[in-house]
Amino acid sequence: MKKTNVKILSKPKLKAPTLIEGLPGMGYVGKLAAEHLLEEFHAKKFAELCSPYFPHHVVVEANGTLRMLKNEFYWARADGKEVIILVGDVQPISSEGHYEVVKSILDVVEKFNVKQLFTLGGYATGKYSRAKPRVVGAGDPELLKKFRKRGVEVEEGGGPIIGAAGLILGLGKLRGMRGVCLLGETHGIMVDHRAAQAVLEVLVGVLGIKVDMSALERRGRETERTLDRIRKEMNLRTNKERRRDEEEAWYIG
């Protein structure tokens, strides 16, 4: 019945790996964080997922070759811990597509005996701040305790969590998997390496894995420069609008 297609490329022997999900979403926070782990862990791809619920286009790569849109499963061992990392180009378009793709994702990780799920993403504030981005968490109460100790906040009666980051945990729970979603505070209009680093720091802290953050930090400084530029442009625009308002007020009055 399922239209989504998973291709298993190899069968890594894993005892009880943790799933870390970082598909594209707000500020690309989850995607940046998960891709940083891929690099640092020298993770190996073992499965690919394609779906007719993805948009109907193909990706042209740097050398002019093209390929289907996909989600990819990688595995790695680091500091004695096993992880499966899920990254990808896109999330489905329709609600129905989201449910089917997440079920297919859980079918894969269930085969590799995954019991613990961490999903990563951003939440938009629409504000610019130089302060370290906050990270909020939601999910299994026992796991959440560990994150609270590292500064993760829990929003009482928070809003919904949209897409894979939420559904993987919601549908995973029905299969007996426990997990937490970590969302880094981000402006919302740009790719945000700083938020990705903030999310990643608490995640690897709880996992007990050491990760070199220097690549993210370097790119995080780009984020700050972008933030500064936007802030200035916004100020300019606000000033202009104020001036125009004054003129109009004078004119109409």
Next chain:
Amino acid sequence: MKKTNVKILSKPKLKAPTLIEGLPGMGYVGKLAAEHLLEEFHAKKFAELCSPYFPHHVVVEANGTLRMLKNEFYWARADGKEVIILVGDVQPISSEGHYEVVKSILDVVEKFNVKQLFTLGGYATGKYSRAKPRVVGAGDPELLKKFRKRGVEVEEGGGPIIGAAGLILGLGKLRGMRGVCLLGETHGIMVDHRAAQAVLEVLVGVLGIKVDMSALERRGRETERTLDRIRKEMNLRTNKERRRDEEEAWYIG
């Protein structure tokens, strides 16, 4: 073929219960009414329904845990009457989804020998009134007679009834179930406890069950305060617009 999933948690022994539906809709009238019954009857949950036709997000609860969006079936006995109460977070997005979910709902209640259906909701008037909200009804002519005696009005050639409140009755009728839809008059831009109480009063009257309304009454007073505030704001805005119109008229003329 169905994508909607129902999980039966327990099998209450019921002879011929009545279904009372109160899913989210206009003014949350049906939801408020049904949830009030849940409380007053100390009803017990016996089934849950999830569907890929629901929106693709999860709910974060007060303590930071998260869960799938769902519809829930409760049962209770009160004054010798048996009821199944259907409540939930959402209704499906697409038309196709609505039909499938309602079929799944009817599959559940058919197993428990339900022959009588009452669906609750609101209808928007866009007006503020301190008068007791009217309740209009549609459905089985024999059942409607009982409601008419309690002041429920029947609109000759009324408009369509959208979503679960209508489809449960329409598709239920094809399975030999008789029912009535009760819609409480509501403004349409806010959660309306007063309309919920009005609907509930006629329902429990016909069912011959006594229900304490004090909790709804208390919250109904909140509704009135909100109505008063909106009414004032609207007046202010109307006055402003009138003034602006006069200025412009003077200006252009």
Next chain:
Amino acid sequence: MKKTNVKILSKPKLKAPTLIEGLPGMGYVGKLAAEHLLEEFHAKKFAELCSPYFPHHVVVEANGTLRMLKNEFYWARADGKEVIILVGDVQPISSEGHYEVVKSILDVVEKFNVKQLFTLGGYATGKYSRAKPRVVGAGDPELLKKFRKRGVEVEEGGGPIIGAAGLILGLGKLRGMRGVCLLGETHGIMVDHRAAQAVLEVLVGVLGIKVDMSALERRGRETERTLDRIRKEMNLRTNKERRRDEEEAWYIG
């Protein structure tokens, strides 16, 4: 696989009936024409069709009862000719739904040995005219000849025919059924009995059936009064706009 449901209520013995389709569409032209035939022929309902591709609401009838949205099949004999008349509340929403419902319709009429299909509708001109509405036709070349003799025009390279009126003929042709679509010229913003009568006159002429048109004529005069009122309102508005344009021209200039 099909989600659309057909309920056969009785099995009339028909040798080779002609299908006449009049589902809701532009100006309700087809629906009005087909419903007029129902009345005049004292046709009998023999099948009903419901579909999850229809909108997710139910119809409240004059006496407060409610029912599912549906399409209905009637049959009749008149002047020695057999006809099946298809009428209904709605057409599906999605493209996919249209294809499925039309296939279900053809499955029904194929069982009754239908070989000839006439689909009725309107085409919008956005203009008001007191002249007799034109009727354009498309479809089987042999059948079209008969309609041309009665004044039906064929548009060379005409636009697409949308919905059931087109798909019944297109998909019917693949099953060896021959047919013609007749579209009456209509303004597009109101229910148009005059266009319905124009379409019906050529249809019954070709079928060789006599039909009393007085009921349609009477209601056609309502259409004319509506047209006159709209024409006046439009003139008023146009004059107002012209005046405003002149003022603004003077003002900016």
Next chain:
Amino acid sequence: MKKTNVKILSKPKLKAPTLIEGLPGMGYVGKLAAEHLLEEFHAKKFAELCSPYFPHHVVVEANGTLRMLKNEFYWARADGKEVIILVGDVQPISSEGHYEVVKSILDVVEKFNVKQLFTLGGYATGKYSRAKPRVVGAGDPELLKKFRKRGVEVEEGGGPIIGAAGLILGLGKLRGMRGVCLLGETHGIMVDHRAAQAVLEVLVGVLGIKVDMSALERRGRETERTLDRIRKEMNLRTNKERRRDEEEAWYIG
């Protein structure tokens, strides 16, 4: 499970034909190019594809007959080369529909042992130019080399390729078929024979087939006249806007 329907009209004996796809898209570039080949090669139709994922209307042809929307497969031999040419009225509406229809297309060509795929289209620049349209390519690196020699450019990190032109290659690759997508530069607001010719010239060059381009050239001159007219209109409008801006600046200032 598939809803898309393919009708094989005849089974041409082909050893290893090349698929050339030209379905409607930006500037109708692919469609014009493929239809030109149909004409010049006197290609024969051998299969038709209909789908409920196509829009729900039928086509009225010049003589008033009507038919379903479809995609069509033709075959031809030219200069000792075998080709299958895919043309059609439309592409599907939804993403899911695109995936299903492309799978059905590949099912057909796989049966005829196709190993090589060329998909044709346009990419919009929003600019008018009298220069020869550029052609960009993406796909199999070995095949791309041959096109580069004939002036085809490869965009480093180019955007996505939308619809059949992309998905045929992406899904074909998963079945071991190699291919290239050729996109001719076009303005985007009109049918563009010049871009079609540019794309076709590199294609037939690589295929080693001679094709008379005079029909395309003739119609290409129409494209140029249209371009000239648009360019003039745009200039006029720009001048008007500039004048109005000046007036307003003077007025507000």
